[in-house]
Amino acid sequence: MPRGNSAPTSIVKLEAEPLDIPLIEPFAIATGRVTSARNVLVRVTLADGTVGLGEAAPFPPSGGETQETALAAVRGMAPLVEGYDAAGWRPLAKRLLASFEHQETARAGVEMAVLDALTRVWNTPLFQFCGGVESRVVSDITIPIEGPAHMAELAERYASDGATTLKLKVGTDLDDDIDRVLAVAEAAPDCDLILDGNQGYQPIDAVDLIASLADEEVYPILFEQPVHRHDLEGLRFVTERVGAPVAADESVHTAADALRVARMGAANVVNIKLMKSGLVEAMEIAAVCRAAHLDLMIGAMIESRLAIAAAAHLVAGMGGFRYVDLDTPMLLASDPFSGGYAQDGFIYTLDPSQPGHGVSVEE
């Protein structure tokens, strides 16, 4: 929609502010360690006064953005957003992509706020707007890289809380990682295990890891991003040699990336994250994966209830996501938001009577 139209869904203001939330305990993966979420809260105000909320969640160890760059990027997007109609959310996302390709978390936060505001005006829950396939998702829970004893303790606690799938961060030293996985498997024998290498292995070591675990009769249900994101041949090497399905995560930020993975047979699954691509490109990636018979996973950076609610609405609405890793609000020491979903253990249920993603700032 052209600038200057007077529709009630015309965007009059785009704002950003820091959103700092401490973690319950430090979160370590193969590429780095963080102690708090240093995110960005995005607010979009429409001509009729409706406010939409979005969140950018830069994760410096794997993304290339920080809170400072995301704040600057959102503020820099104002001329591309203010004065335009939120109803034209696809052309708006295209404009943002053209000028801010690598500010992915900032784009995600703005797209999220625009779609929230729009669907609030239209009195439609975001998950129904996205397709209305389901109204609930069941998440796994992630255990960061720590000593085997502490990882086992977390696994036992989560299993007794009702978790059915545990995601383990690995990708450091091969022997240490084998000890970690075996400790968790022993502590939570009834849980399915997802391993996430976060690009930490050489291809041959990744194959060795799965073989060593099989020797101990431990069979992960998924192996995420074992090798460097640019090493698609290495990813294919692993995919062709391990019994477990392999997921491309850091390797896929765009639909074109997903197409390349599919053509090469480099992986069996793609982990989509709003913070890697934005919302519109996430939909495009999902479409490519479905056409190529790649399974879908949804993941997250260190996101609060706000961005996790938006992701839950998107994937429940679109349906067909086999692996759901939307656990990060459970890792945060406080929750500055309310709404978005009702949580029972690891199950998020979405409210069909609540428009938008339904999240509001706690008073």
Ligand SMILES: [Mg+2]
């Ligand atoms: Mg991952």
